[in-house]
Amino acid sequence: MSTPRLDRLVIVGASLAGLRAAQSARKAGFEGELTLVGDERHMPYTRPPLSKDLLAGSQTVADTALRLAKLEAGWRLGQPAAKLDRTAHQLTLADGTTLPYDRLILATGCRARQWRGPGAELDGVHTLRTVEDALALKSALTPGTRLVIVGAGFIGCEVAASARKLGLEVTVVDIAPHPMLPLGAELGARCAALHERHGVQLRCGVGIEAILGTDRAEAVALSDGGELAADAVLLALGAEPNVEWLAGSGIEIGAGVVCDATLTSTVDADVLAAGDLAAWPQALADGQPMRIEHWTVAAEHGTAAGRNALLAPEERLPHTQPPYFWSDQFDCKIQSVGLPMLADRLEIVDEEPDTGRLIATGERHGRLVAAVAFNHARRLMDYRTQLAESVGAAR
Template sequence: MAEPQRIVIVGTGLAGASAAGELRATGFTGQVTIIGADSHRPYELPALSKGILLGDAEEPDWVHDEDFYQKNDVELLLSTSVREIALGDRVVVDGSGTRYPFDRLLLATGSRPRVLPVPGADLAGLHTLRSLDDSRALLAALRSGGRVVVAGGGWIGCEVAAAARKHGCEVTVVERLPLPLHPVLGDTVAAVFRDLHEQNGVVWRLGVGVAEFTGEQGKITGVRLDGGELLPADVVVVAIGAVPRVELAHAAGLELSDSVPGGGVDTDAGLRTSAPDVYAAGDIAAHFHPRYGRRLRVEHWANAKDPGTHVAGNLLGAAEPYTASPYFFSDQYDLGMEVRGLANPFRDQLVVRGDLAAREFIAFWLRDGAVHAAMNVNMWDDGDALQAMVDKQVVVEPRQLEQADLAGMVG
């Protein structure tokens, strides 16, 4: 496969910018163009629901310094929408009709927040959180205090609730499931997060959904639940997940996936799509993972940064599979945690090392005796061992995990 001369990246998020950086770091001297609708240069998303929303940081973590793009001859086109990908002509067409020829193309278009299709969804005071502008607008609203209702008890919903409490807001979280984070953590560990928020003043409405948003003069005033209860609200945050932006890929004729939640763009182990010179990374990629033997679509930070870096080599002609384990971290109040791997908490065996009540523990999820996922909460000494155990799917006796030296189990 001949080395390309023109690489176009659609999407100015972490995945696309990481790929561009790695292309230059490995010595690629051809043309690199990044196109995206955001008005800000590429940034990482975690700070949007953490440092910025807490008021501890004024800016996100930028993927590269401001002068990186000019110094490295990377054409960065911000505030630029893409209208079409014409695979037959090998061009990307922007909203004004400008055409960008490519030899290789990387799609890294990310996700958009899910919305609740209920009456009142257009009222002022209703927020979602996906962009830097979203985060800054929500921070301003939280600093005004008042009554905040968060629809959704996932990671973003929990982090928003923690930030709102720091700013002195009254906070209620509405979640249809019986516990926050229930699908990813299961009963025992999810209860830790429920109790954490309760102890910090959050009120839960669990097992119930949102029926409508109420308002006066175009401004939100409340959230009505399925059972009829009306929660007064000055600010409402909808945090019910995200939808991959696959419209361009679909219109271009690329194969999409129906085997992962929310769909995505099918890629092989090397992140190549159904079109030989077109790749996908980040939130949109339904990537075939060799270790798991199935497609995964993961929306977390590491699944933008690491595949973005990895795919650069494949854009230049390699065919290396991406095999890293999924990774995620969260900070809420005085709780910090990391998760490695993929658990099915309703099938896997849970083993806990440490003290759940004190929120200092490591949770392991075992399948057929092998470690498939591990989560450390306020315990930071064994990160490398946990990573190796998950990567190698180490087979252990449950009692060993409770007390034995973890590094010694890796071999």
């Protein structure tokens, strides 16, 4: 078999997954031309502080910069990718520039899901994904301001906690019956109690009809006929993968870019994917491909894809580490490993009612698929090891 030419590695996406892919490829000995393309004009930065420390003022924008070490790469920033021509092995950017590649890593991530109902365009209505979003939201978070957050997932709950600490009046609305939906009803109730204890008004099981106001958001109209006065509104409705630009490329798109366990596109061995947009087989879910939007998944994917991109398809290693996430809300660090959203049974196995520390495990068809901890990091580690071993995850 002849060795295919591998002089040019292009990575589309210049956030965590893209950066880790570039670092990993260099570390694995890639000496060719390495280019990163990013639609944001910033060098890579880390997003978790955007809903927490950056809003609270305990971190600055400069603190969010990811360390590059001595990465040798070309950067095309502020320029989204527009088209992929796999036959020509060529990428076209929005400004018409073309970039030829031998191997390509797709890491264009997600964007905040938009809501297109009445009033979505009013001033004072925010979403949170980028550093610009965070700075705009931060400027609205002044003490005494009434903030309505639509969506009680990670971003909604974390911003609620940050905003309460800053002295805002905070109401969180979600159509779901409890906050942090993937954690199930029992842990969701614990999350609800946590927020209520810290003065967050929770309105679960209610949707929104419209955002009301003449120029600025003044109120949110609810599906139950109620109205919430608001000085600022955050729409925290989750994220959508940036895959539209791949239309016509022939890349298989499902929940995201569909990959095999080595993060290789199902239709093209020269194209790999990493991070939020990659849908790859979950060993804990009978191989069902899923997208997972966790910081650590993006970092691990980047590292794996950067290494795998240099190898022939049959030499590539699968990525099987069970997904891990954390979320800081008030004095509670929520950590999870595995796939709690797929558990058919999620029960608390150990709890200290005085401190709120707890451990819960999730099973699917009688098999352990997840563990969740509240302020119990050491115990969660044991489950991480156990779950990793159960799927044969190699390091």
